[in-house]
Amino acid sequence: MLDQDPILQTRGLSVYYDTKKVVTDVNLDVARNRITSIIGPSGCGKSTLLRCFNRMNDLIPSARVEGQVMFDGLDLYGHDVDPTEIRYLIGMVFQRPNPFPKSIYDNVAFGPRINGFKGDMDELVERSLVRAAIWDEVKDRLNTSALALSGGQQQRLCIARALAVEPRVILMDEPCSALDPIATLAIEELMRELSEDYSIIIVTHNMQQAARVSHYTAFLMVEEARVGFMVEFGESRQIFTNPEDERTEAYITGRFG
Amino acid sequence: MSVISQSDFQRKRARRKWMGRAFYGLCLLSVAIALGMLAVLLVYLFIQGITGISWSFLTSFASRHPDQAGIKAAILGSIYVVMVAGVTSFVLGVATALYLEEYAARSKFARIAKINIANLAGVPSIVYGILGLQIFVHSMHLGKSVLAGGFTLGLLVLPIVIVASGEAVRAVPPSLREAAYGLGATRWQVIWHMVIPQAFPGILTGVILAVSRAIGETAPLIAMGALTFVPFTPDSPLSRFTVLPIQIFNWTSRPQEGFQEAAAAGIIVLLVILLVMNAGAVILRNKFQNKSGG
Numbered sequence: 001m002l003d004q005d006p007i008l009q010t011r012g013l014s015v016y017y018d019t020k021k022v023v024t025d026v027n028l029d030v031a032r033n034r035i036t037s038i039i040g041p042s043g044c045g046k047s048t049l050l051r052c053f054n055r056m057n058d059l060i061p062s063a064r065v066e067g068q069v070m071f072d073g074l075d076l077y078g079h080d081v082d083p084t085e086i087r088y089l090i091g092m093v094f095q096r097p098n099p100f101p102k103s104i105y106d107n108v109a110f111g112p113r114i115n116g117f118k119g120d121m122d123e124l125v126e127r128s129l130v131r132a133a134i135w136d137e138v139k140d141r142l143n144t145s146a147l148a149l150s151g152g153q154q155q156r157l158c159i160a161r162a163l164a165v166e167p168r169v170i171l172m173d174e175p176c177s178a179l180d181p182i183a184t185l186a187i188e189e190l191m192r193e194l195s196e197d198y199s200i201i202i203v204t205h206n207m208q209q210a211a212r213v214s215h216y217t218a219f220l221m222v223e224e225a226r227v228g229f230m231v232e233f234g235e236s237r238q239i240f241t242n243p244e245d246e247r248t249e250a251y252i253t254g255r256f257g
Numbered sequence: 258m259s260v261i262s263q264s265d266f267q268r269k270r271a272r273r274k275w276m277g278r279a280f281y282g283l284c285l286l287s288v289a290i291a292l293g294m295l296a297v298l299l300v301y302l303f304i305q306g307i308t309g310i311s312w313s314f315l316t317s318f319a320s321r322h323p324d325q326a327g328i329k330a331a332i333l334g335s336i337y338v339v340m341v342a343g344v345t346s347f348v349l350g351v352a353t354a355l356y357l358e359e360y361a362a363r364s365k366f367a368r369i370a371k372i373n374i375a376n377l378a379g380v381p382s383i384v385y386g387i388l389g390l391q392i393f394v395h396s397m398h399l400g401k402s403v404l405a406g407g408f409t410l411g412l413l414v415l416p417i418v419i420v421a422s423g424e425a426v427r428a429v430p431p432s433l434r435e436a437a438y439g440l441g442a443t444r445w446q447v448i449w450h451m452v453i454p455q456a457f458p459g460i461l462t463g464v465i466l467a468v469s470r471a472i473g474e475t476a477p478l479i480a481m482g483a484l485t486f487v488p489f490t491p492d493s494p495l496s497r498f499t500v501l502p503i504q505i506f507n508w509t510s511r512p513q514e515g516f517q518e519a520a521a522a523g524i525i526v527l528l529v530i531l532l533v534m535n536a537g538a539v540i541l542r543n544k545f546q547n548k549s550g551g
Contacts, residue, residue, distance in 0.1 A: 054439065056438065059434075059435070059438060061362075061363055084438075084441050084442065084443050085441065087438060087439055087440065087441040088440060088441030091440070092435075094432060094435060094436065094439075098430075098432035098433060098435070098436045099436075100433060100436065100437075100451070101433075101455070110440060110450070111440035111441065114437075114440065114441065114442050114443075114446045114450065115440075115441050158436070161436075161440065162439070162440070165440055165441060
């Protein structure tokens, strides 16, 4: 499907909460240095699928994962893999901006510190904030609380915080759903820039957003018998203009979901 | 046609308004009773005891003569014992709460343990005195000392600290934990850098409550064998001691008028110490709250 060697690949990936299946047999290839969006109606397992890529589902005691997630040839669910080690290679930005109740500087420095970064922290903080397109707005108040920033600024700070540990993949779980249209535009602009150096997976409810920013789109669905299965995957241009599956067409034209 | 007829609505509205006012009145009455009783108690104590408070009262030891009786040994005894109790319950309580909420959360063991800890808070305090006598005084050979008394009170108030700390830990937003985990933090790093600092004001509130309870306890210390007549200051963790409530209890049971006054004065001293400790803790808590919030 892809014209390149994918950075992430799922094979037969299913997720259960206790006995309830919420993701069913997903085979998805994630392209390097591209934006892949995961769309689908509420409860279709988009977020759960996203959280398989950095093993965040491990934090939910009742969650169980079957199948494989390969990250550049490494099975993320292999026996000798420490989830804390893959989480700084595969960073995450959450639905609601969740800066730490610390200063702007300490927010960005937190990740490098806990991972034992020994270099020039000032330089790393500045670089991360510049990369997240928020440096100019905060450079004069790095020591003030991150909670005083606006929602859009907080979300860009969270992106800077994720970038500071120099991940290779960034997972974004509906990063704009709590933001106004202008802040959303800024984040989308930023995602486009970041995709030159990072592979990005974004879960979104907003189909225009998926169409605007992503190179590839996966459409997940929920039916009575099956939950969280992938209906269609392809280039976003094709998915949004000429979908192969009629369920995809029904969804993107707003007939359900 | 509307669902509710006009006349029905009018009638029910009057009734609802009346209910609202009645409930408001009931709440106000409760406040008045609670505060009124406290005010009566304080005024009564103040009138009876204020004349008994003098420099010599604060700096003298217990005596057979009411006019020479002082409270020095009891003040120091109370402060030392409560400090030991506070530190003991803080360390054990926070560690227990973290285990139950962070490590063993949702396990059957944690659920049963939490129910039982809540029950422990209802055990009569004198039982803890007997426990302290057996474990700390006899088995651990600490004697009837400050350390033994402090440990006993520490155990007594432990459930308060565990419950308050547990609530504080649970109240830490999951989004902060997720953010930290998402950056590659280990469980220990999440607890140390996120959970404890965020929960600290709540934990401190629990410790304040616990220490306030501990400083007023009499029965367990008597059961444990604390002295009632102490003409010396405790000079080591292993020396014998008395505390304010025991001294006050001792005085109130004497027939002489002068000892009644000394008892009232002692209660004022106890209240002042309690207030000072609480105020200190509240200031400390606010400092942490501001630090973590802004």
